[in-house]
Amino acid sequence: MRELFSAAQRFEEHRPRLRAVAYRILGSVGETDDAVQETWLRLERTGIENVDDLGAWTTTVTARVCLNMLRSREQRREEPLEAGPWGAERLPDPVVGPAAAGDDPETAALTADSVGWALMVVVQELNPLERVAFVLHDLFAVPYTEIGPLVERSEDAARQLASRARRRVREQGTRGAVPDGDPARRRRVVDAFFAAAREGDIDGLLSVLHPDAVLRSEGGVRGRYTTRITGAADVAGQAVTFHRFAPFVHPASVNGAEGVVVATGGRVLSVMGFAVVGDRIAAIDVLADPDRLEALGLTPHALGIREG
Numbered sequence: 001m002r003e004l005f006s007a008a009q010r011f012e013e014h015r016p017r018l019r020a021v022a023y024r025i026l027g028s029v030g031e032t033d034d035a036v037q038e039t040w041l042r043l044e045r046t047g048i049e050n051v052d053d054l055g056a057w058t059t060t061v062t063a064r065v066c067l068n069m070l071r072s073r074e075q076r077r078e079e080p081l082e083a084g085p086w087g088a089e090r091l092p093d094p095v096v097g098p099a100a101a102g103d104d105p106e107t108a109a110l111t112a113d114s115v116g117w118a119l120m121v122v123v124q125e126l127n128p129l130e131r132v133a134f135v136l137h138d139l140f141a142v143p144y145t146e147i148g149p150l151v152e153r154s155e156d157a158a159r160q161l162a163s164r165a166r167r168r169v170r171e172q173g174t175r176g177a178v179p180d181g182d183p184a185r186r187r188r189v190v191d192a193f194f195a196a197a198r199e200g201d202i203d204g205l206l207s208v209l210h211p212d213a214v215l216r217s218e219g220g221v222r223g224r225y226t227t228r229i230t231g232a233a234d235v236a237g238q239a240v241t242f243h244r245f246a247p248f249v250h251p252a253s254v255n256g257a258e259g260v261v262v263a264t265g266g267r268v269l270s271v272m273g274f275a276v277v278g279d280r281i282a283a284i285d286v287l288a289d290p291d292r293l294e295a296l297g298l299t300p301h302a303l304g305i306r307e308g
Helices: 002-026 029-046 054-075 105-110 117-123 128-140 144-150 155-172 183-199 202-208 232-248 290-295
Strands: 209-218 225-230 249-254 257-264 267-277 280-287
Touching (some): 002 128, 054 144, 117 128, 117 155, 117 267, 117 280, 128 155, 144 155, 183 232, 183 249, 183 257, 183 280, 202 232, 267 290
Parallel strands (some): 209 280
Antiparallel strands (some): 249 257, 257 267, 267 280
């Protein structure tokens, strides 16, 4: 019993990193916790005394569990979700916390290294092997010598997987994938966006939108993507419709960057994440699917939102 308690203590030291790895691969908060729990069960069966490097071992096992989960997703789709206009099936789960992200340890742990929601969207488009190789190497500095056996490829083939994934990420565009500059300045840009939307000020919206801005929105039936709009003018045209939500918009942290939660009547209606580069908004991601929001357990009270 003492040995098991000691193993559990040591495992807990690695849990934040393991959750971060799993979340970036899976894009699902619920599956992230399942993957980390499975890693613990495998450690119990293996015996911690048989593990030389607990950090490396648990990272590899978590990634392997995630890879299996991605493959299972493909195999069990009896009623497959329609792909979105850009290839991915759905927006990844946002990690939402109070506007001061540092006040929420769970949010800070999952969004360590400031990997924004915009990058998470692009990562979900990679195939399972590319996704694992890219996440492990580019985001967690795992060497290809360890990635190769995990993805059942040679070291060179693992390197090619990550390179191909990296190229696809660049091609898709990840402006704003990593929060840029001072948080207070980024928040001012988002505030200016909503002020212009509230007044129906197209010129004001264009002044804070990147020329190639993209708006991705998911809502409605079974979590399908419903909207993808590109270009500042078209995004601005859609944004003026946000004015009706103005009384219910509350600042929030979304994947460690600026965002808002639209909430009223004790319910969260949508989560909006913003990728800000310089003084312009490069990407806006909106999750408004009520089933997914409920599954994430988001409530105004948990986010420190006072309505009324």
